[in-house]
Every structure is written in C-alpha cells, then in structure tokens.
Amino acid sequence: MRSILIYLFGFLILSGCQNNSKKVAQPAIKEATEKIFPDKLVDATIYEVNIRQYTPEGTFKAFEEHLPRLQKLGVKVLWLMPINPISEKNRKGELGSYYAPSDYTAVNPEFGTLDDFKHLLKKAHEMGFYLIIDWVPNHTGRDHKWIKEHPEYYIHDKNGDITYEAMSPTDIWWDTALLNHKNPATRKAMINAMRFWVDLGIDGFRLDHGCGDKIPLYLWEEARAALDPIRDLFWLAECGHETFILDGSYADEYESEMRQVASGEEPADVLSNWIDEDMFKYGRTHFRMTYTSNHDLNSWNGTVFERFGSKNKAFAALVFTAYGFPLILGGQEVGMDKRLEFFQKDTINWTDPKGMEPFYQSLVKLRKDNPALWAGDAGGFPISIENNENVIGFIREVEGNKVIGLFNFSDENQTIEITKRDAYGTYSDYFTGESYTLNDEGFELKPEQYLVFKE
Structure with missing residues (x-):
C-alpha cells in the first residue's frame, strides 16, 4: 500500500x-x-539481540557465529540493543546502561570495532536478514561531548544545570542528560548522527522512549524526510499509536493484559476485546509489535516463566497467530529462565534445557507460511468464533488461507460453542497433529490447552 x-x-x-x-x-x-518497509516485513519475526549478554565474549564477532542458527530459527529482523559507547559519569553498575550513550557515531569498544560491526552488517545482509539498531533520542549519557560543546542541546533545571530523565520519584536515571528537541539545532545534530549509520547500510531504527512529553513527533517527520531518501528504512517506536508517522509501535497494553489473564485476575475475553478496540481505534495498516518478553520485561518484571508460568507456550502461540508483528527476545527461544542483569555481565545459557527452540522455530514457520497471520492489513481480520469468556477462539482468512486458533487460558476444562459456521470442519492441530472436528456441538478444551488449525 x-x-x-x-x-x-x-x-x-x-x-x-x-x-x-x-x-x-x-x-x-x-x-x-x-515492496518497501514495512510491507516487506508482513510475514517477518523480529529478534532482539543483547550483544553484551549474548556470548561469553560479548562481541560482534562472537554474535556473528550465531547467524546460521538464527537463519534456521527463521527470524528476519535483527534488532541490536544500543551499540554505542557507554558514559562513565554516574554509571550504573559495573558496565553501565546501554541507554546512556557517550557518542552517537561510535561503537562500544567492549563489542569490538566499527569494522567488526560493518562485517556483521554485511554478513547479516548476505544471509537475508535486515538489521536495525536501537537509538536513544531522549537523552545522552553524562559525558557525551555535546554537554560541553553544545549545552544548548539539553534541558536545564531552575538552577541552570543540565537535568536528567526521571520516570518516577524512585526511578531516576542519574546517568542521563535530557535533550531538548524543541531546539532545531538539537534535532539537526540528532538526525546527522543517525545519518552516519544509515550511510553504513543499516535497515532502520528501534526508537527508545521514542515519543512522549520530551520527544516531539516533528523530530521523526524531519528525520524521515532527511533519511528515507537515502535508504529504505524501518522505523519502530517504543511507544503507542501516536507515532503513526512511523512504521511500527509497541503493544505494551496487550502484554499487560496477558499477565492479568495468566494470573486469573481477568478472563481471556479481555485480550480479544483489546485486539478489537486496537483495530477499531487505529486501523490495521500500522504494525503493532506483540511479545511475551523483551529486555525490559525480562530484567525488571521477570522471565516468561515467572509472568506466565506453565501457560507461557500458549501465550507465545497467541502472539504469533492472533494479531500483530511478533518479537522474540534473544535467549527466549532456548527457554531462558533468569532475569538478565542490566548493568553487568550476565551471559545467556544456550544449552536449551527445556527444549524450547523447536517450538519457537515452528511458530516462526507457521506465521511465515500462512498469509492469514501476516501483519497489518496483509493478514486476515481476526474474528471471534466462540462464546466462552475464558477462551479465545478466532478465525483469520485471506486469499484462500484460513487459520483457526483456540486457547483455553484457565486452569479448568472449558466447553465452547462454535458460533461461526465458517469455522466448521475437521482439522489437524499444527503442534500435535491430532484431529479435531468443529461443528454445532459443544467443543471441549482441556486446562491451558491451545490448538491451531490451518487450511
């Protein structure tokens, strides 16, 4: 489109x-x-990479060795968490936050050299991946050169000192310096820094804290006007619908509702209702990134096993089938069962003790092979097919491809009535191969059971 x-x-x-x-x-x-972005990602899965924690070495070169495995997994977009050098002043923990950059046009020496990054980028492209980088527009670290050379780029407190970001009275980012994007010179400098990476050949940006009271949307209007003509780019915002001038945004509320359903505080219907409301208010062309985990959720809210328990697979299957543009957090595909440290070294265990990688590989393939599940308006409209508040049942159909999903998120057996005749038929479950018939008789779902049928 x-x-x-x-x-x-x-x-x-x-x-x-x-x-x-x-x-x-x-x-x-x-x-x-x-096709251009985002249209060429309708069937894609995005994969988040934490270079520091990905390997014992924590380098671009070491991560590059995983590309064949990720190609087999089937993911298409590699999102690298911030790769810039980290400020030393007010540094949190031993290694500091990735989100306190000291230089927008350099790489963190812990990860390797700029040539190492270029080699990784070239190899990723040769293997068919797109590679986007995490960008921190809201603030710099406390020893970024702009602080001395261009203090006018920043927001100052009543005493005239450069201030910091604070998410709450108890969540203060002392290691940051808050940028003033109302100043045209700040925006120009930011866009010039972004151009450095576009010229290297990256495929887009994930915009950290990309909108809100400190980030004017005209920053992204100006950035796109300057950078899109250079190279086709994918723009993903860590915020909601207000950034429809970009290509994709977070579906944070969806994950929050999933947690409520997993704990039994809300019935499953809240999830199908959320999808309906999201499409009703904001349309279907924008890409809504859905997930059961990301770096923030894992470190600060808990692993998928902490937040979803034994239902973690069911919720992952829902993310890949019901709605949106799915994300896998690096390590999630091998059942990462720990909260990764944010400010110090904490290597991911790749032994996959729970045997999860084949499951995630099957999810990526399911979505890629079935246009009904694709993102935006390329996919089929999710239509409810049952009347039980503890169950999500939907049908999605497009161009002769039909997918049906049935998810019991409760701890008890649930009987459902199939309310749409279009869903009637005999099918094999994608995950187990078992045969099931949907008709005008009651259909029984076991506790935590999930079924996906494709035709």
Missing part, C-alpha cells in the same frame, strides 16, 4: 516537471509492486 502511494506521489511530481524547458535527469521510478 505504502509503495503504491509513493509511486503515485513520484509520478505526480515528475508529471508537473514535464513543461520545464530545461531538461533535468530524473531518478528512475520504482515499480509500484516493489
């Missing part, structure tokens, strides 16, 4: 120039069918 609009816009511009007596060489117009 977006590619067609760009084609038409370019055609109108070029048509308006035809009467100009001075002939100017015109850029080639892309074919209307050529």
